[in-house]
């Protein structure tokens with residue numbers, strides 16, 4: 312039967328609902344030698360500030376049961392080098408670029424957004440207001456309702472690109488942050504970023520990460536992330552991009568049913584960089600088995616227990 | 618280009634209670650691999666542990682007609698992932714991704730007239746066999762300085778001898794070769810080499826590599842090291858395997874060792890910034 316994997320996120324059309332999560336796929340070009348990056352629904356870039364950032368010293372990651380902690384500290388090349396060194400090639404390859412942007416001030420978010428708006432090849436801006444690993448910037452906006460509203464509405468004024476605030480799960484009521492984003496003029500929200508966490512080496516009694524604290528990702532967080540996507544879907548009309556621990560097509564579909572219009576995959580890409588076609592094939596197979604023509608029919612299709 | 622192969626385990630040779638050599642049927646990777654590159658091995662198809670583990674490609678396995686059929690890795694049983702790899706059985710299938718990273722030869726193309734001296738500590742031997750085969754094919758003189766805690770840490774030295782390398786073995790307890798650290802004979806031989814130009818290639822514990830780099834710098838031998846930081850993905854996606862090296866601008870920067878390494882010109886490495 313005719314089935315269509317494409318999805319609509321506001322004004323943005325994606326070939327399929329499966330996006331590489333920010334910070335888990337470099338800038339996208341790292342993978343271009345091994346797979347067709349343009350076949351992905353989109354690539355969320357590594358978080359970009361205005362300037363280059365060195366990030367935290369190693370060790371930056373540690374494995375935990377069914378997951379991992381990271382404290383990369385947003386090492387990145389900055390927006391100017393991104394548009395000069397990465398974007399032309401990404402554009403040539405036909406990659407759908409969802410650029411993840413960061414700032415320590417409102418002005419910085421706006422300036423990064425402006426630079427990106429001036430260049431061809433950027434499909435949308437994902438506002439990183441949720442990185443748990445750096446003190447200044449991001450999370451201070453993402454943990455306050457007015458901060459969230461302020462960033463979204465400020466960036467809204469400087470760009471016509473779709474804007475997608477990325478929400479942190481490290482709050483009591485994530486749905487209220489989706490609402491603040493909606494009021495600020497967002498086109499969609501994405502969630503979740505990582506859960507603030509810690510791991511200790513008991514022999515040496517020292518933290519396992521140089522930064523002490525890090526963000527938990529991977530299958531361990533999936534049920535909490537699904538719950539949060541569900542809560543946001545109940546609270547706002549905005550399209551939702553869901554993520555957290557997705558490893559299989561079944562996991563993708565679970566997020567869609569909970570209310571996501573699209574999903575991102577981070578940690579699972581580290582384990583299997585060729586996961587993308589497996590996920591789209593599995594989704595297509597599910598749609599065929601259930602007689603579903605469009606992905607949007609799955610979004611928010613949760614049924615009541617009887 | 619990297620490929621992911623759900624590879625059958627052809628052989629598992631236990632060398633001791635700590636070390637084993639696992640051979641994988643992975644002709645695509647064997648054909649693409651260059652000396653010093655690595656693979657990411659998934660110790661299980663489940664989530665415990667979740668991430669792959671990086672391993673230098675040890676041997677290129679060949680059939681009777683010398684065609685590449687797979688690769689082997691030298692594994693040291695130190696944690697959940699490596700203990701699964703220690704216990705893996707021939708016939709099992711594990712996912713291996715590669716070849717990844719830069720080759721020794723990408724960092725220092727063979728300088729004409731240089732002797733190649735390899736300096737290995739323990740499982741640090743792994744990335745040298747492919748380099749030794751390359752060097753032997755070029756008919757260039759080579760030596761292997763190979764150190765361990767005791768005799769049971771030293772394996773496969775004879776493979777290098779068969780390829781024409783002269784050996785300098787050391788153990789800290791004196792059970793094989795010279796007693797002491799591997800830098801002992803290295804320093805002596807460097808000083809005794811007269812005017813002959815030598816390139817040093819080192820892999821092993823960080824303090825050992827750092828000491829080799831210092832000897833290379835003071836005794837005028839260009840030195841390449843293969844670093845082994847914790848890695849998340851091996852493909853440049855996660856930025857976890859960074860090491861601090863001086864860049865073209867002479868300033869130190871964190872670079873991803875999966876892409877820019879694992880092999881580095883030792884002069885660039887900021888040793889004090891390396892996690893152990």
Ligand SMILES: Cc1cc2nc3c(=O)[nH]c(=O)nc-3n(C[C@H](O)[C@H](O)[C@H](O)COP(=O)(O)O)c2cc1C
Pocket residue numbers: 332333334335356357358381383385411439442477503504505527528529530532554555556557575576577578579855856
């Ligand atoms: C190593 C690593 C780096 C990350 N870097 C970023 C980042 O730069 N910006 C961002 O918004 N999220 C970042 N994240 C969060 C992921 O995009 C994603 O929200 C989170 O990992 C949950 O999805 P997963 O379980 O599929 O990985 C990072 C996650 C990991 C594991």
